[in-house]
Amino acid sequence: MNDEQRRQDLADFLRTRRMRLSPEQVGLIRGGRRRTPGLRREEVAQLANVGVSWYTLLEQGRAIHPSSEVLQSIADALQLTPDERQHLFLLADQQHLVDTHASHEQVSSALRRVLDALNPIPAYVIGRRWNYLAWNTAAEHVLLLSKSVPPYEYNAVWRMFADPMSRHLYNPKWEQVAQKVLAEFRADSAYYADEEWFKRLIADLQRVSPEFRAWWPRHDVRGRADAQKDIEHPLVGCLMFEHTTLQVPTMPELKIMIYTPLPETDTLEKLQRLMDQGVAMNAV
Numbered sequence: 081m082n083d084e085q086r087r088q089d090l091a092d093f094l095r096t097r098r099m100r101l102s103p104e105q106v107g108l109i110r111g112g113r114r115r116t117p118g119l120r121r122e123e124v125a126q127l128a129n130v131g132v133s134w135y136t137l138l139e140q141g142r143a144i145h146p147s148s149e150v151l152q153s154i155a156d157a158l159q160l161t162p163d164e165r166q167h168l169f170l171l172a173d174q175q176h177l178v179d180t181h182a183s184h185e186q187v188s189s190a191l192r193r194v195l196d197a198l199n200p201i202p203a204y205v206i207g208r209r210w211n212y213l214a215w216n217t218a219a220e221h222v223l224l225l226s227k228s229v230p231p232y233e234y235n236a237v238w239r240m241f242a243d244p245m246s247r248h249l250y251n252p253k254w255e256q257v258a259q260k261v262l263a264e265f266r267a268d269s270a271y272y273a274d275e276e277w278f279k280r281l282i283a284d285l286q287r288v289s290p291e292f293r294a295w296w297p298r299h300d301v302r303g304r305a306d307a308q309k310d311i312e313h314p315l316v317g318c319l320m321f322e323h324t325t326l327q328v329p330t331m332p333e334l335k336i337m338i339y340t341p342l343p344e345t346d347t348l349e350k351l352q353r354l355m356d357q358g359v360a361m362n363a364v
Contacts, residue, residue, distance in 0.1 A: 090171035091141040127157035208333035241289040267301040316350040
């Protein structure tokens, strides 16, 4: 899409969103007859705290460049849904940052059934704060995810650096794995670095982990990528996986982590053994 077409689509999108709202829906008084349905441009400008002339130019497809803050204000004024907000930012040629003040993250029942269906392949869901939100039985047996590690009970970064069990699971490559996790977490941190929970987590990690204290100032960043991951399990020994990350389209801040047994290894057999042992223990 060229710039002219993008600006025209943005103008049309704003106009159609404006026309679907009534003054009563946004807390305004109707004030007499209206020739066209919906809000007037000056009303949207008032609600978004922007100039009427400036907003008119935006709806006319003129070459102006609203900031992210202004786009958020317009989105609020037009009562856009999350999908509509994303579309607005795309048409405005802006990157839409994940709302770090979003409501509580929830894993749908359908996604939980997907995790269960993947057994005996370990799989879990991680949220925007890198908290484990849901996992299947195989992931519990392999990674011991139901074991909380206070004060950040189910935070993946905290467990990596503060829980001694992680050093056993990833021995002898714990440092290599921990540095990759930290670099991925650092890349995500741009979305929520100003939040108080994030500042507390970083301060506590620096207090309890000399490795974190040494590596965090490096500002190493990396994106998530498929990779091999080996785990030294206390009951069945070495497990070798291909680690894959999938995104949830309806909640892009959620990630599905899947550990597929590496071909030509005995990992799948060992996973099945762990599953069988778990069933036997529950039956006792």
